[in-house]
Amino acid sequence: MRSLPADFAFAADAVAIGASAGGIDALSIILGGLQAPLAAAVVVVLHLPEQHESRLVPLFAHRLAVPVREARPHAPVEPGAVYFAPPGYHLLVEAERSFSLSCDEPVLFSRPSIDVLFESAAEAYGPTLAGIVLTGANEDGARGLAAVKARGGLTAVQDPAEALHTTMPLAAIREADPRFVLPLAGLRSLLHTVAHR
Template sequence: MKRELPADFAFAAEIVAIGASAGGVEALLSLFTGLAPPLRAAVVIVLHLPEGQDSRLVDVFALRLRLPVQEASPHAPVQAGHIYFAPPGYHLLVEADRSFSLSCDPPVLFSRPAIDVLFESCAEAIGENLAALLLTGANEDGAEGLARIHAAGGLTAVQDPDEAAHPTMPAAALRLDEPDFVLPLAGLRSLLHTVIR
């Protein structure tokens, strides 16, 4: 587990999966600062939202980024260079054929969409060509899924709990497994920009 990004760090991801909860919008905006096309990887995000409410995430991020931002829809292909958000009220999965599927299965750790569901599906479908980041949050969703990605050979990184607005989520991941990196947002931003360009 590294707490700094090496100067010679290199990793070519096909998909970057990101999970966040409380404080996640601000953390994601920080991660995406300076991001511009072309990108070789897709970014797929689960951000916990209150069920039953419309999501404005696509609007918020599309206004700030020079990249295609959209809600993931069932059977749609995962396209490089796009940023996808899970729709509220559904679990989001990535299939082996690099398409999305949605599930109405019960909430996981009180969350639907759940980060664990996305991460576990990505671990199975993508394996070692996957990078995953777990950010600030107030529950333990994402810890098991991140460990599954690590076991499948993917790259795993956690926001430093000491810096996170809500440290419960990254701290849970560190208790369960040893990710490749534990970094502040500035370090995660450098990592993200490296693996998707």
């Protein structure tokens, strides 16, 4: 679908978002305006250079009206917060809905990998997970979004026509056949709907 129906509803326990090149600007748009309390956890993988300290938490904490945290191993995935994957590790969601980190090899040259997060979250949340793939210059996220769909979750991709880098959204569309292909304004509405219920 290329637009969000007026009667759209989806009860998400978690929303997993993946982005790469151009992702900070895209995330600023779709996360902007989130208000507490959130009924879902929002978990984000953004490709970053491994050797650099992430500044995502302070950057977004100043912009958002909800708690923003870096995901920590063994910490529960709690509704109401936005979590960012730390650089240099794969971020996973365990069956009991807690975070774990892995030093396994990069996937599609990326660690953290969007695929790894999405696949593990799909196992943990099944049909109460929403997955969103944004702009990026490789194909990470396509396989993971297909896993979200296979488990009955909601799938959405940024419209490649407005993405800064089209490789990632095009791959996700090709492999996962998502329910929604939307511009950022539409993804923002979708996120707010499923996270606030």
